[in-house]
Amino acid sequence: MTRLRGPWIATAASIAVLLGGWITLSWGGVVSDLFLPGPDELWDAIVDLVQEGYKNRPLWVHVADSMIRVFAGFGTGAAVGTMLGLAMGYFPTVDALCEPFVEFLRPLPQLGYLVLLIIWLGIGETSKITLLFLAALPVSAVAARNGVRNVSVARLHVARSLGANRWQIFRHVVFPSALAEIFTGARLAIGIVYGTLIAAEIIAGNDGIGWMILDAGRFLRSDYVFIGILIIGLMGVALDRLLVAIEARVVHWAGKQ
Amino acid sequence: MLSRRKSLLLGLTSVAAGLLVWYLLRALDLVSPELLASPGEVIAAFIDIVRNGYRDTTLTQNVAATLGRCLAGFALATVLGVPLGLWMGTSRVTAAAVNFIIQFLRPLPPLSYLVLLILWFGAGDLSKIALLFMGAFPTITTAAMAGVRQVSQQRVQAARSLGASRAQVFRYVLFPASLSMIFTGMSIALAGAFSSVVAAELMAASDGLGWMIFSASRFLRNDIIMLGIILLGLFGMALTRSLLEIDRYVIHWRGRE
Numbered sequence: 001m002t003r004l005r006g007p008w009i010a011t012a013a014s015i016a017v018l019l020g021g022w023i024t025l026s027w028g029g030v031v032s033d034l035f036l037p038g039p040d041e042l043w044d045a046i047v048d049l050v051q052e053g054y055k056n057r058p059l060w061v062h063v064a065d066s067m068i069r070v071f072a073g074f075g076t077g078a079a080v081g082t083m084l085g086l087a088m089g090y091f092p093t094v095d096a097l098c099e100p101f102v103e104f105l106r107p108l109p110q111l112g113y114l115v116l117l118i119i120w121l122g123i124g125e126t127s128k129i130t131l132l133f134l135a136a137l138p139v140s141a142v143a144a145r146n147g148v149r150n151v152s153v154a155r156l157h158v159a160r161s162l163g164a165n166r167w168q169i170f171r172h173v174v175f176p177s178a179l180a181e182i183f184t185g186a187r188l189a190i191g192i193v194y195g196t197l198i199a200a201e202i203i204a205g206n207d208g209i210g211w212m213i214l215d216a217g218r219f220l221r222s223d224y225v226f227i228g229i230l231i232i233g234l235m236g237v238a239l240d241r242l243l244v245a246i247e248a249r250v251v252h253w254a255g256k257q
Numbered sequence: 258m259l260s261r262r263k264s265l266l267l268g269l270t271s272v273a274a275g276l277l278v279w280y281l282l283r284a285l286d287l288v289s290p291e292l293l294a295s296p297g298e299v300i301a302a303f304i305d306i307v308r309n310g311y312r313d314t315t316l317t318q319n320v321a322a323t324l325g326r327c328l329a330g331f332a333l334a335t336v337l338g339v340p341l342g343l344w345m346g347t348s349r350v351t352a353a354a355v356n357f358i359i360q361f362l363r364p365l366p367p368l369s370y371l372v373l374l375i376l377w378f379g380a381g382d383l384s385k386i387a388l389l390f391m392g393a394f395p396t397i398t399t400a401a402m403a404g405v406r407q408v409s410q411q412r413v414q415a416a417r418s419l420g421a422s423r424a425q426v427f428r429y430v431l432f433p434a435s436l437s438m439i440f441t442g443m444s445i446a447l448a449g450a451f452s453s454v455v456a457a458e459l460m461a462a463s464d465g466l467g468w469m470i471f472s473a474s475r476f477l478r479n480d481i482i483m484l485g486i487i488l489l490g491l492f493g494m495a496l497t498r499s500l501l502e503i504d505r506y507v508i509h510w511r512g513r514e
Contacts, residue, residue, distance in 0.1 A: 007353030014354040035377055092259040096267035101275070107448045107493025109455035111467065112486050115474040119482075120292060139445075150511075188445055191364050195392075195449065198368035199456060210369065217372030229369050236364025 037223040045223035054212050054224070063231060066197060066208045069125070070239070073132020073200075074193040078186050080133075081140025085185075088141065089148025089178065090170060098141075106138035110196045128200040135196040136189040143185020147178030183247040187240060194236050209235075294480040299487070302480035311481065312472060314464050322465040324492065326382060327454040330389020331447050338394045338446075339439060342401025346435065347427060352402065363395035367453040371460055380461035385454065392453045393446035400442020404435025437511055440504045447500060451493050466492075 025031045026038035033041060049059050088095040088102075114131055121127035151174050159173045198210035205211050209231055216224035259267070276296060282288045283295035294302075306316050345352040367388050374391075378384035408431050416430045458467030466485055473481035504511075 007349045010350045010354040011357060014358070018358075092264060093267060096259060096264035097271040099264075100268045100272045103494055103497070104490045107451055107497045108486065108490040109452035109467065109493070111452065111455045111459055112470055112489045115470055115482055116486065119474075119479070184441075191396075192449070192452075194364050195366040195368070195452070198366040202368075202459075210366065213369050213372060217376075220376070222373065222376060225369075225372050229365060229373070232369055233361045233365050237360060240360070240364055 034220060034222060037226060041223050042226060045221075045227055049224065049227060055206065055215065057207055059231075062207055062209045062212050063235070066201070066210060066232075067235065069128055069132060069200060069208065070190070070193055070197055072129045073196075074136050074190050076129075077133040077136025077193065078140045078189050081137040081189070082144045082182055082185070084137070085141035085144025085146075085182075086148060086175070086178070089145040090174065095145065102138045102141050105134065106142060110135050110192075111199050114199055114202075123205070128205075131200045132193045132196055136193050139189040139192055140182075140185045143188065144178060144182050147181030147185075148174055150181065151177040179251045180247075183243065183251060187243050187247075190239055190243065191236075194232075194239070291477070291479070294483045298480040299483045302478075302484045306481070306484070311469055314469075319464050319466050319469050320488070320492070322462075323454055323458065323467065324496075326385050326457070326465070327389060327447075327450050327496075330386045330454075331393050331450045333386070333390045334393035334397055334446060334450075335443060338397030339401050342398040342439070342442075343405055343427075343432065343435070345398065346402040346405025347431065356402070359395045359398050362391060363399060367392040367449075368456050368460075371457060375461060385457040385462075388457050389450045389453050393450045396446040396449060397439070397442045400445070401435060401439050404438030404442075405431050407438065408434040437504075437508050440500070440508060444497060444500050444504070447496055448493070451489075451496060455489065 022036075023039060026033070026036050026041075037045065053059055054062060084098065084102075088098055110131060113134070114127075117127040117131055121130060155173050155177065156169060159169045164172065197208075198213065201208040201210035202214060209228055213225050213228035213232070216222075216228060279293075280296050282293060283290070310316065311319070341355070345355060370391065371384075371388050374384040374387050378387055412430050412434065413426055416426050421429065454465070455467035455470075458465040459471050462468040466489055470482055470485035470489075473485065
């Protein structure tokens, strides 16, 4: 019983300390409302946003627009990246040919080429989703490639000595062994896509939760900024949980080998 | 496996082919100069900036500003994040008290709270380093925690049944086994910090490579934008590569288990 209760008490205590600190700082007048809105102001702002929306659009429309962008960019980028990474891991020639480009693109700050995408594709959805696609692709590719490379040599030898051909080895040994790393890559990719989302929404636009935060920041509405961050955080956690749940089902053997 | 020489040769061929396509796009007038600067124009811009600087800043100064901010935030996050993550991995109570905060911060796009950080710490280097720290810290901490947790139970039990104390299990089993995940986390965090630093330089800065690109985009200087992107990519690769070399040296058993 104590084993189960211990961690929960720690979480509750930690939340209590955070809330206590926040209330003391804001209601005690230590920090100005401009920098840190108090709980009551934040609540008023939430009610206001839910009822009135932000700048002519209901709140859920901003959230939905952002989510569609994330899914479009992440879905395409992770799918193409994983396939590319598997090919790179399995065929050394493909790896040698693609590596310079992947290694160049991966650490390249997304905001750096945002400017070029705007020049090329305009300020509409295309440049936003392309930006997210390019953000997800190299991370997924590298994860899949490393997954293939980290497959234990003993397993490959066993499969080969039992007479498996190259495709069978890939299908039954390499791919399942690489899945855990592919999922790790997908979680990283969604984090990066998520991080790039706001950058994507800087591009002109007048919708999306990222745009709302930037716009509110411009008008020093730190209460709206906080709510925006809160929504983005919760959406991020939900997305991550979703991936973890899928991973637990698909790669159910992780950590039990 | 391909020989090192052959794979290097293939990589160079592939890069050369890419450059040739880029050159031909402009040489054959397939793309207008407003959309894409030619390789020659980018080289000319590079020579010009090395000689004369860009709008009262030298190239060295811009590179140093970007890399310095990036490494400061990253180093701080590593020094604090690795011990915390290891502690969270071994103690369920610590994990319960801190993990929800870190898992909330982790998927948050740094750009979203950049607005707040500028409000709190001003537009100087302090808000930028705080931004990079907040971006890298959750990733490194999570990686260290996950690293400890993914260590196979068999190893821990084997060590314990051979009479190892808790400290010995940590020192000789858990820590070395989690190093590979810690390094993976660090390389992701470094890439993240590198892209955030450019984002930060977009919002408020008067030097840095990111600032140079955005300033150039305002004057439609395509050649300088491309040059900036190439430089960012090369420095990003150099950062990743140096971490990879350290990784190879420290975790020499990777993939041979």
